[in-house]
Amino acid sequence: MALFLSTFVNGFSQESQTEIIDKKHSIHLEIGGRAFLFGSLNYEYAFLNRFSFGGGLGLLNISRGEINNTAETGKYFDMASSQTIYGNYFVGKNKHKLLLTAGFTNYSSFNRNKYPSKTENYNETSLGFNGGVGYQATGNKTFFRVTLYGLNLPESNGFFPIYIPWIGLNTGIKF
Numbered sequence: 419m420a421l422f423l424s425t426f427v428n429g430f431s432q433e434s435q436t437e438i439i440d441k442k443h444s445i446h447l448e449i450g451g452r453a454f455l456f457g458s459l460n461y462e463y464a465f466l467n468r469f470s471f472g473g474g475l476g477l478l479n480i481s482r483g484e485i486n487n488t489a490e491t492g493k494y495f496d497m498a499s500s501q502t503i504y505g506n507y508f509v510g511k512n513k514h515k516l517l518l519t520a521g522f523t524n525y526s527s528f529n530r531n532k533y534p535s536k537t538e539n540y541n542e543t544s545l546g547f548n549g550g551v552g553y554q555a556t557g558n559k560t561f562f563r564v565t566l567y568g569l570n571l572p573e574s575n576g577f578f579p580i581y582i583p584w585i586g587l588n589t590g591i592k593f
Contacts (some may be wrong), residue, residue: 451586
């Protein structure tokens with residue numbers, strides 16, 4: 419009877435303990451997603467069994483070429499990027515988890531027009547909120563995610579509205 423009770427109490431107490439995370443760091447690539455067009459390279463840190471926070475860098479556009487104004491010809495360089503910070507909450511105890519996520523994305527653009535007589539530089543930033551729900555399949559060292567986002571984009575240019583639904587595909591490694 420004592421053996422039965424100790425086994426029952428041990429089994430019950432182990433169910434209420436939080437699971438131990440052996441790999442707290444991860445790096446992953448996201449196509450689309452909260453960084454918007456092309457995707458991002460992200461780092462995450464899991465600080466509890468259900469929570470993680472992270473950040474990422476994404477490239478939206480890079481171009482260069484010749485530019486003409488009324489008096490002279492020069493060269494231009496344009497680059498648009500995004501920087502993200504976010505938090506994740508995971509629901510589920512096995513390798514298949516529901517993901518709830520929210521964060522901020524800073525969209526920044528840099529433009530340089532270089533003429534023989536002068537150089538013009540422009541820099542613009544805009545902060546947007548993002549939130550999403552997704553699915554994560556976790557292996558021993560790798561994971562895969564599909565996330566549906568609601569993105570708050572910078573000022574609308576007529577083609578994209580300020581708020582849009584979006585999708586992100588992730589694959590990453592844990593270490």
